[in-house]
Amino acid sequence: MRRRSLLIAVPAGLVTLAGCGDGKKSDSSKASGSASPSAQATSAAPPPKIVDGPLPAITGGTAFGTKPTVAKGSGAPSKELAVKTVIAGSGKTVAENDYIQAHYLGQVWDTGKVFDNSYDRKTPLLIQLAQGSIIDGWRYALTGKKVGSRVLFSVPPTWGYGTSGNSQAGIKGTDTLVFVADIQGAFNATSSAKGTDVAQSDAKLPKVGTNTDGKAPSIDIPKTTAPTKLVADYVIEGSGEVVGAKDTVLVQYKGVVWDSGKEFDSTYSRGQLQSFSLQQVVKGWAQGLTGKKVGSRVLVVIPPKLGYGDNPPPNSGLKKDSVLVFSVDILAKM
Numbered sequence: 001m002r003r004r005s006l007l008i009a010v011p012a013g014l015v016t017l018a019g020c021g022d023g024k025k026s027d028s029s030k031a032s033g034s035a036s037p038s039a040q041a042t043s044a045a046p047p048p049k050i051v052d053g054p055l056p057a058i059t060g061g062t063a064f065g066t067k068p069t070v071a072k073g074s075g076a077p078s079k080e081l082a083v084k085t086v087i088a089g090s091g092k093t094v095a096e097n098d099y100i101q102a103h104y105l106g107q108v109w110d111t112g113k114v115f116d117n118s119y120d121r122k123t124p125l126l127i128q129l130a131q132g133s134i135i136d137g138w139r140y141a142l143t144g145k146k147v148g149s150r151v152l153f154s155v156p157p158t159w160g161y162g163t164s165g166n167s168q169a170g171i172k173g174t175d176t177l178v179f180v181a182d183i184q185g186a187f188n189a190t191s192s193a194k195g196t197d198v199a200q201s202d203a204k205l206p207k208v209g210t211n212t213d214g215k216a217p218s219i220d221i222p223k224t225t226a227p228t229k230l231v232a233d234y235v236i237e238g239s240g241e242v243v244g245a246k247d248t249v250l251v252q253y254k255g256v257v258w259d260s261g262k263e264f265d266s267t268y269s270r271g272q273l274q275s276f277s278l279q280q281v282v283k284g285w286a287q288g289l290t291g292k293k294v295g296s297r298v299l300v301v302i303p304p305k306l307g308y309g310d311n312p313p314p315n316s317g318l319k320k321d322s323v324l325v326f327s328v329d330i331l332a333k334m
Contacts, residue, residue, distance in 0.1 A: 045158045048081040048140055055082050055152055056109075056178060064089075064150050067119035068105055068180045072112030073154070077176040082154040083141045086180075089148020094186045096143045099128045099250055099273055101185035101332050109154060109176040115169040124184055126250055126275060126334035135160050142181060151181050185332055187250060189271045190214030193297035193329040195238035200299075206258075208235045208299050208327045216254050216268035217297070217327050219261070226258040226323040231301035232288035235327065238295020243278070243333050245290045250275045250332040258301070258323035264316060273331070282307050284324070294333050300326040 054077065060069035064087050094100060103124045105117035118125050129139045137155030145151055155177045157163060163173040171177065192212040200207050204224045209217030217235075243249060251274055255265040267274050278286045284302030292298050304310070304321040312318035 045136070048137075048156075048159055050140065051078050051080045051082050052084065053082050054078060055084055055154055056112075058086060058152060058180065062086075064148065065103060065182050065184070067103075067117065070105065070107060070112070070152075070178060070180060073109035073176070073178060077109045077154050077156065079156055079158075081137055081140055081156070081159060084152045085145060085149055086152050087148075087150035089146040089150075089183065091147025091183075092186045094129065094142055094145050094147065094183060095188065096139060097128065097130050097188070099126065099187040099275065099332070100142065100183055101126050101187075101334070102142075102181045102183045104179055104181040106177055106179045108171065109178055113170065115171060115177075123334055124182075126248060126332055128275070137177070138179070138181070141179075142183065145183060147183050147186050149183050151183065152179070153181075154178050187273060187331050189252075189267070189273060191252060191273070191329070191331050193236040193238060193252075193331075194295045195236045195293075195297075198234040198237050200233075200235065205231060205233070206299060206301065206325050208297065210236055210297070212236070216266060219254065219256050219325055219327055221256070221258055221261045221325065226303070227301055228303055230284055230287055230303065230306055231299065232292070233299045234292070234296055235299050236295075236297035236329075238293045238330065240294025240296075240330075241333060243289050243292050243294065243330060245278055245286065248275060248277045248334040249289060249330055250334075252329040252331065253326055255324055255326045257318065258325055262317075264318055264324075285326075285328075288326075289328065289330065292330060294330050296330050298326075298328045298330065300328055302326070 056071040056073050058068045059071050061067045101124050103118045105114060107114045127134050129142060137159040141153040142151060157173055160177050161171055165171045165173040192214050197210050204222055207220045211217055252267050254268055256263050278289060284306035288300040302324040307324050308318060310320040
């Protein structure tokens with residue numbers, strides 16, 4: 001079972017498809033198998049002053065994307081947030097509340113003890129730079145940096161785990177932490193699929209728009225009987241990694257009902273991307289996205305037996321045995 005990052009302050013709290021419209025929140029900590037800091041560990045302190053140092057040296061693994069080794073801190077650490085861009089990227093500038101994908105290593109200033117790293121897991125962190133989703137030191141250190149950058153920074157307790165620390169990670173309430181983060185991607189509400197358009201030649205299936213401007217694509221339902229089996233076809237085929245059945249994905253999506261064409265759920269309408277494990281969604285989503293490539297837009301038509309059947313979520317506006325039609329942009333996976 002995948003170990004959950006110790007960086008996360010609280011579960012992201014995003015509504016999964018399995019609970020669409022019912023107000024239930026996903027509990028990613030149950031799927032991860034490791035402890036995480038509680039909501040109380042999230043700092044309510046004012047923004048820190050950003051300073052240049054002191055910072056320990058990176059002594060090995062100096063290339064972007066490779067596991068670094070970092071010297072133990074020398075002398076007293078800054079009481080502010082010390083940040084240094086070690087490698088300057090040339091990609092998109094990261095903004096607060098963006099989702100980022102990053103490899104990272106974290107260690108304690110005084111001892112040099114590594115308490116967490118994603119390189120050994122061979123899986124980058126996928127998280128929103130939002131208060132309550134990740135420790136504040138990350139929000140302030142990485143906002144304004146560019147994708148492709150390696151950032152070295154130190155986080156005092158005020159913008160880390162507070163005076164309670166994190167006993168499961170061996171972090172005391174007085175510990176300043178040192179991080180190296182390799183920013184591999186950044187995503188927000190304007191992000192779209194990137195790839196090659198695929199012909200939509202079956203007249204019995206919905207046609208999905210291929211715009212990639214961050215706006216919701218059109219979904220045109222044909223005047224035919226809905227399919228009784230799951231449909232999961234590329235609209236735009238990306239070139240990223242293949243999504244596995246146990247992966248967590250970051251998506252843009254729009255959902256309409258086959259019979260009426262009426263929209264009932266959409267990240268575009270909310271202006272907010274959604275991240276969830278494929279183990280926490282309706283079977284049609286899990287089966288439809290498994291095997292698809294990151295960067296793709298996928299048409300997913302879900303028959304009732306793989307959707308909500310005769311038990312649609314309260315307040316969703318869905319009727320019993322509705323056939324659901326989705327356009328899904330797979331932006332990233334973890």
